[in-house]
Amino acid sequence: xxxxxxxxxxxxxxxxxxxxxxxxxxxxxxxxxxxxxxxxxxxxxxxxxxxxxxxxxxxxxxxxxxxxxxxxxxxxxxxxxxxxxxxxxxxxxxxxxxxxxxxxxxxxxxxxxxxxxxxxxxxxxxxxxxxxxxxxxxxxxxxxxxxxxxxxxxxxxxxxxxxxxxxxxxxxxxxxxxxxxxxxxxxxxxxxxxxxxxxxxxxxxxxxxxxxxxxxxxxxxxxxxxxxxxxxxxxxxxxxxxxxxxxxxxxxxxxxxxxxxxxxxxxxxxxxxxxxxxxxxxxxxxxxxxxxxxxxxxxxxxxxxxxxxxxxx
Amino acid sequence: xxxxxxxxxxxxxxxxxxxxxxxxxxxxxxxxxxxxxxxxxxxxxxxxxxxxxxxxxxxxxxxxxxxxxxxxxxxxxxxxxxxxxxxxxxxxxxxxxxxxxxxxxxxxxxxxxxxxxxxxxxxxxxxxxxxxxxxxxxxxxxxxxxxxxxxxxxxxxxxxxxxxxxxxxxxxxxxxxxxxxxxxxxxxxxxxxxxxxxxxxxxxxxxxxxxxxxxxxxxxxxxxxxxxxxxxxxxxxxxxxxxxxxxxxxxxxxxxxxxxxxxxxxxxxxxxxxxxxxxxxxxxxxxxxxxxxxxxxxxxxxxxxxxxxxxxx
Numbered sequence: 061x062x063x064x065x066x067x068x069x070x071x072x073x074x075x076x077x078x079x080x081x082x083x084x085x086x087x088x089x090x091x092x093x094x095x096x097x098x099x100x101x102x103x104x105x106x107x108x109x110x111x112x113x114x115x116x117x118x119x120x121x122x123x124x125x126x127x128x129x130x131x132x133x134x135x136x137x138x139x140x141x142x143x144x145x146x147x148x149x150x151x152x153x154x155x156x157x158x159x160x161x162x163x164x165x166x167x168x169x170x171x172x173x174x175x176x177x178x179x180x181x182x183x184x185x186x187x188x189x190x191x192x193x194x195x196x197x198x199x200x201x202x203x204x205x206x207x208x209x210x211x212x213x214x215x216x217x218x219x220x221x222x223x224x225x226x227x228x229x230x231x232x233x234x235x236x237x238x239x240x241x242x243x244x245x246x247x248x249x250x251x252x253x254x255x256x257x258x259x260x261x262x263x264x265x266x267x268x269x270x271x272x273x274x275x276x277x278x279x280x281x282x283x284x285x286x287x288x289x290x291x292x293x294x295x296x297x298x299x300x301x302x303x304x305x306x307x308x309x310x311x312x313x314x315x316x317x318x319x320x321x322x323x324x325x326x327x328x329x330x331x332x333x334x335x336x337x338x339x340x341x342x343x344x345x346x347x348x349x350x351x352x353x354x355x356x357x358x359x360x361x362x363x364x365x366x367x368x369x370x371x372x373x
Numbered sequence: 374x375x376x377x378x379x380x381x382x383x384x385x386x387x388x389x390x391x392x393x394x395x396x397x398x399x400x401x402x403x404x405x406x407x408x409x410x411x412x413x414x415x416x417x418x419x420x421x422x423x424x425x426x427x428x429x430x431x432x433x434x435x436x437x438x439x440x441x442x443x444x445x446x447x448x449x450x451x452x453x454x455x456x457x458x459x460x461x462x463x464x465x466x467x468x469x470x471x472x473x474x475x476x477x478x479x480x481x482x483x484x485x486x487x488x489x490x491x492x493x494x495x496x497x498x499x500x501x502x503x504x505x506x507x508x509x510x511x512x513x514x515x516x517x518x519x520x521x522x523x524x525x526x527x528x529x530x531x532x533x534x535x536x537x538x539x540x541x542x543x544x545x546x547x548x549x550x551x552x553x554x555x556x557x558x559x560x561x562x563x564x565x566x567x568x569x570x571x572x573x574x575x576x577x578x579x580x581x582x583x584x585x586x587x588x589x590x591x592x593x594x595x596x597x598x599x600x601x602x603x604x605x606x607x608x609x610x611x612x613x614x615x616x617x618x619x620x621x622x623x624x625x626x627x628x629x630x631x632x633x634x635x636x637x638x639x640x641x642x643x644x645x646x647x648x649x650x651x652x653x654x655x656x657x658x659x660x661x662x663x664x665x666x667x668x669x670x671x672x673x674x675x676x677x678x679x680x681x682x683x684x685x686x
Binding site: 275281282284364369 | 578581588592594598674675677682684
């Protein structure tokens with residue numbers, strides 16, 4: 061891996077997440093190239109605008125591209141698409157990576173890395189879990205409302221824990237230098253299960269019950285339901301020798317109760333008639349649980365309800 | 374019990390169910406007294422109108438009352454309130470019954486009979502399960518769209534099976550004479566569990582997913598979810614030594630797939646901002662399951678979602 065300052069970055073998907081973190085990297089002096097689709101013309105001419113709790117920012121000069129073949133090959137590809145777009149990655153990633161290359165996957169869910177490793181066997185994959193409240197409000201125009209930390213963990217075959225690798229440590233420095241809080245973790249799979257502990261109940265229930273996190277936490281019945289969903293996630297994690305304690309679940313519930321009323325990403329996707337991230341956030345975890353003989357009745361029920369609602373659209 | 378023809382009937386709750394069956398009894402020559410609340414003036418002056426697949430009917434002379442004390446004591450009280458109104462029964466039932474009296478409970482759910490037996494220990498309670506598609510479309514104006522059979526079973530302490538009692542046999546004759554199809558069953562609890570096999574998934578999911586039975590049966594995910602909910606009901610029944618076979622469940626699903634698109638009673642209640650029958654249809658079954666150490670994760674999840682939606686109103 062080259063020296064951090066010399067690294068170049070290809071942001072694949074310049075929306076609420078890719079736009080935010082890509083803009084921060086560019087602002088800190090890094091060379092960043094942005095792949096866009098619908099917003100290409102707007103960003104090429106007007107740049108990227110960020111209204112952020114970290115300070116507002118307007119990048120007037122942006123390296124914008126409308127197809128991966130037009131981009132220079134970069135050291136790091138930052139994947140910030142919704143996972144529902146991941147079927148495009150075999151076309152988008154190979155042209156933008158300087159081999160062997162690093163892929164930083166800023167996506168929720170689980171079991172996405174193996175799909176990328178399958179068509180890019182030499183690439184180094186880093187999972188990044190974003191704890192951020194950020195929305196795209198217009199072409200190249202992003203509102204970053206709260207939070208923003210990224211948890212970084214290295215992917216290895218079958219999610220074997222890789223420890224803190226040199227690549228993670230280097231990426232952490234670059235992001236921290238750009239003002240982005242970073243947590244480095246030794247075990248990516250544990251981090252992904254931990255994030256699912258929150259994502260499965262609150263993304264799922266917010267869509268099915270048309271509710272904010274605050275409403276779900278205010279009622280005893282949905283607090284109980286969220287807790288039971290979390291306990292099933294913990295059982296899934298345990299089947300892969302990752303421990304998620306009752307104390308972690310209690311803390312997660314307590315934190316959620318203290319949050320501002322918040323529409324989850326899946327609820328926003330649903331309300332805006334976008335596809336839901338059901339594969340990464342529900343189907344893959346269910347398949348992992350099933351592979352270990354787990355039944356997951358509550359999560360399966362919630363998934364089936366979500367799939368029904370998504371298909372009806 | 375007096376001779377059928379001489380029996381008198383007090384209909385408690387003259388809506389889609391009580392109005393339909395009370396009108397049929399009166400048309401057949403029985404003496405029927407109707408307790409009404411909001412529709413009292415309308416029915417007193419205009420009678421009862423029935424548009425029915427069994428033939429239309431207009432009863433211009435109706436014994437209508439606005440309070441139970443005004444009614445003559447009758448041999449049989451037909452309870453056709455929604456179960457959400459059952460807290461009124463200790464006030465409504467005693468004044469209208471000729472002791473010891475018979476109560477015919479035309480309600481869904483389970484574990485309602487013991488509540489009535491508690492304040493009327495001498496009364497003979499018959500459970501009646503109506504398989505009927507009937508709506509009140511105006512004061513004293515009922516649309517009976519399809520089906521109409523009543524399953525009759527005698528209640529005994531702790532739902533011990535009572536066999537075909539003389540009272541059931543007599544009531545069956547009276548209803549059949551009035552053109553109402555009757556099924557007599559030896560074991561009321563089994564009949565109630567069997568009806569819950571349908572009511573729990575389809576009433577519950579129709580509300581949470583804003584869907585007709587046809588939509589729920591058309592999607593593989595909700596067919597699977599309905600089946601899993603039914604299997605939990607069957608486990609509850611088995612804990613009380615009542616067998617509900619996989620073949621029964623398969624038949625129930627196949628029948629539902631063949632039904633006309635249909636809004637369930639709970640969905641109609643929800644859409645009309647009426648209270649939901651959650652106690653009789655979900656809470657009581659859950660308590661019975663829990664008393665036998667059963668977990669019922671799918672049904673509990675569905676109940677908690679429904680309770681959240683009901684309370685938010």
